[in-house]
Amino acid sequence: MDNTPIIAFRDFGFQYTVQAEPTLYHIDLEVRKGEKILIAGPSGCGKSTLAHCVNGLIPNSYPGKATGALTIGGKDAFSQGLFELSKTVGTVLQDSDGQFIGLTVAEDIAFALENDCVPTAEMHETVRKIAKLVNVEQVLSHAPQEISGGQKQRVALGGVMVGDVDVLLFDEPLANLDPATGKQAISLIDEIQKHTGCAVIIIEHRVEDVLYRPVDRIVLMEDGRIRFDGNPDELLSTDLLPQGGIREPLYVTALKYAGVAITADMRPSYLPELALTDAQKAQVRRWFASQPPTPAQPEKPVQLMVKNLDFTYSGGHHALRGISLEVHKGEMLSIVGTNGAGKSTFSKVICGFETAQSGKLTLNGLDLRTLSIKERADHIGYVMQNPNQMISKNQIFDEVALGLRNRGVAEENIRPHVEETLKVCGLYPFRNWP
Known part of the structure; x- marks a missing residue:
């Protein structure tokens, strides 16, 4: 392993222009070629900000004030533009859909090659090699939006690999994947790292899932600082993960x-x-x-009843077949399954975003099929997988108040409800933030 760091933070700090306090404090961190590093920490700890400093989104897209030093490829990172940094650091975003450029998988992988004016024959050969390496040969002619979540991530990885970068940065690669597909993703990252010898940085809080394959180091962040940087075995022999709000392996x-x-x-x-x-x-x-059996739960009234629910998309895909279940008042229910099993489709049918061809769907005895989406929203709250698709207001307070205002609630009654909700969610200090 080359001992010269590709990335070096020296007493580095960063404060966004729109914030009153720094997000990163006194960061000292080195990344060398061939290393695989997991950067973990709870939400808001600064790990995404650290990643944005590495791939150039800071300061090129998110301006602010930096202290200390950060070098990438031996050069001052903040003096390099996004294009220059992309030659050293390839990033696979959490939301792969936001990374696609081409109309087909092949076009998307070839995008960087086209920008570099690579001859057509050489470009086709490179795309074939990369597609084989990331196992997307069978979907090269498909639109990126038509393939599964795991395949999308492979395509995004292929798109950054064509640049022969020194560093691959994965921003929460497991966020939208089921456990089985997540294991495949971690295995692929491991194979790519061994094949290319590049440095791999994984930003993720699902520590156990990342450890499906060994990593060289774990960097644990908390409140904008590095709390631990070292051997994974040493970290797991401490209580630092649960103390920092991160679930240790079960x-x-x-x-x-x-x-x-x-x-x-x-x-x-x-x-x-x-x-x-x-x-x-x-x-x-x-x-x-010696563990006692799980105690029996008291019987509670049925709140949501689903019986013989069937749904088929217009393209002919039969997504739901004979779904029947009961959800009782006060019950916490988890619906699990692999990508494509129908979990999201089932949620959309309940909310009225899709209409089932047959079956019964009642809430507190009320036939949901007779209600519009707006009327169902008075009874059912829905949080999407990607919250960015739900946000339409410029300030947090107004976003939380939107539903009450749409229902015609008096303004003097809205403020106490919204403020109490923000306090419960830990968002009250940010109520006037964008």
């Missing part, structure tokens, strides 16, 4: 509940190599056997 938590002391030499960061003594295994079995 198997580590289970071992702690069983009374097993976690040490770095047990290799807790990589489950296939986790080393437990026979005594520790026996200790875990005794703890598991």
